Amino acid sequence: MSTTASIFLALICFLLPPSTSCGGSKILVVPVDGSHWINMKIILEELHSRGHQITVLRSAKSWYIPSNSSIYTSINVPMLEDEADRDFYITMIQDVMYRRSYPNFIRTFYQQYLLTSALGDGHMILAKSAGKILEDVVLMKRLWDTKFDLVLTDPALPVGVILGGYLKLPMVYNVRWINTGEGHLTIAPSPVSYVPISGSELHDQMDFQERIKNMLHYLYSVYEQYFIINPAYTDLFQKYFPPGTDLVSLELSADIWLFRADFVFEFPRPTMPNMVYIGGFQCKEAQPLPDELEAFMKSSGEHGVVIMSLGTLVSALPHGITEDIAAAFAELPQKVIWRFDGEKPSTLGKNTKLVKWLPQKDLLGHPKTKVFIAHGGTNGMYEAIYHGVPVLGLPLLFDQFDNLLRLKVRGAARVVEVRSLTKDNFLEALKDILENPSYHKNSQRLSKLHRDRPMSAMDTAIFWIEYVIRNKGAAHLRSTAFSLPWYSYFCLDVAVFLLAITGTSIWGFIFVCRLLCCRKSTKKAKAE
Structure with missing residues (x-):
């Protein structure tokens, strides 16, 4: 190469902005099987094409996730699918179809009850699976020694959330569903006056009766979370995590939520700084047919x-x-x-x-x-x-x-x-x-x-995954609301304080008035 050409290339390299790529990072992926894997695999293919090293935890009896792949290394671990049966879904569908003859106000609650009846056993199995993973000394040493830069997981099943929290790694969610409904309901303020609760079959313009129904669905989801789901993990958290840790607090510690939604489809609602919308990221232009x-x-x-x-x-x-x-x-x-x-x-x-x-x-x-x-x-x-x-x-x-x-x-x-x-x-x-x-x-x-968007949904997803890797997390995007006790979040302590001050002031005013009136009456009686 001539001296002139060398100088020209050096000048080009000097003028180009520094690369923000973080290819070669080590990413631990804990996916959910079935249709959820279809979404996750598309992201993994893009990450692999950018030079990232990917390790996928999968069930040995996985339906869709292959053990051999050119884009990732797999590790078999005990997962829910080991004990799940596809016939379960068929039976539930048939039951739902039968109950659809119920009045609209009732049938959605029955469908939610069907899910509740499965949640208890399902989360007990998941907690057991997570416990087996954390107890596996050889596996955990391998995960610690690999020094992953990130955990990418679908929190529809919380094994990846638990593992990421235990390994103290930055976490990114490829998410739509979490525990009792959409991830939105967990991370963002969701006024029940216009944000329909998952499963309610309501839109964002509700009349009075529909708002009653929406509120009841919300209260039922709170019951599911704190009385059915959380207790399944109590022993696990007491054994492996600091005091006070529960499933919701661990889930809310994620750095970025890649939410599989778009407001062209979803109803407008409040959001949070660390929630990124990637709805339709799997879509591509049509290819020629066979x-x-x-x-x-x-x-x-x-x-x-x-x-x-x-x-x-x-x-x-x-x-x-x-x-x-x-x-x-x-x-x-x-x-x-x-x-x-x-x-x-x-x-x-x-x-x-x-x-x-x-x-x-x-x-x-x-x-x-x-x-x-x-x-x-x-x-x-x-x-x-x-x-x-x-x-x-x-x-x-x-x-x-x-x-x-x-x-x-x-x-x-x-x-x-x-x-x-x-x-x-x-x-x-x-x-x-x-x-x-x-x-x-x-x-x-x-x-x-x-x-019509400034950046494709896939490029958006990859940018934020690599953003978390480059910055070793995104804690500055997480709201402090998550660390507040519920009574502080809703300002109930402030309300009680103001009511106490107001009540005391009113009582004092009445007391003074009565005292003055009594003195006036006493003076009048003495004068007579």
Whole structure:
């Protein structure tokens, strides 16, 4: 290389700003299995591409998390999945479908009760799993000696929170759900007058009766947290953590909450400095379809295609329901691609293609796609928003009812109760979305708003993860409210003090008045 070229390169290096990259950092990841892993894996792939060394703790019986990977090293540990059974979810879905016949005010409480009945045993198992991890001397020495820079975890299951707190490492959450509801309800002020509680199936414009219902859901969630969930971890915290530590205080010690939400989808509400919104970060532009699927899409002509996927829980639908759905599809001029694994419906039409798996993101981004029929999972909802596709919702469990309500309120979805689904009402709802242009218009508007941001959701997530690594935490973003006792947080001590001062002043004023009146009466009596 010539001297001139060397001087030129040196000058360029001098003028360029110093790199803020922290590639090569060691990150400990404690994920949640199932659909949550899909989100986590996308972040891990990006972190790996930037040179970070990733270690993933997984269950030996994990459903989705492979033990061998080119992007991370895995360590098998005892997790909830070791004792979990997929049939549990199927049974719960069937129970929820049966109870959906109850009046609206009652059924949401029953659904919350179903979750409560599972929470106690579930958190006992999780506490036991966390205890086994902390008792494993060899494993803990390996984790200590590795000198991780960060714990990245999904706090929907708190094993990662407990481990990060024990190792005293900076923590970042990839979060939507935590304990009894959305993470928002744990970290940010949530006035029940306009912030709907998870599972309430309410929007942000509530009348008096709805606010009563919302308050009752809030009180029930407080009961769940402090009387069902927290006691499961009492022995664990007494053995391994400083006095006064409980699950909520440990969760609130996280540095950054990467919240899988966007206010295009969520109702506006108060937030906190260390809460970062990355809703839809998994969404990407559609890629070319396999030749067979592409040919099927093109064969739909001007009518287009309907996409249907209920995730991995489609087997929970009664056989009669799938027969009605297939019969309704058969009457459409559109083609249908239906993710289906089970006995082929006898009413299936020639326009319907059954597949055991489908490239959902790529299909939703295809110009021929007209409607997405889904159960309301968060990933699917954000993919529909990203690509501007209206949704026909068939909610089954958990947050799916609330998710679809949010799209319905914004005019981008219709919802059909699975329990009361018939061929006629399903077909009517589907034709309404296909023929009413307002659904497509509203979906396109949401897509435009969702994409209009200064920085992609993925880049935002990676920036804040690396921010915590570079600065060895982000304690300056955590509110001091978390360290206040509840009576100080709500200023009840101040209220009692002011009431005492006011009461004392009033009592003193009355006492003085009575004393003066008595003296005046005494003088008058003596004069007479």
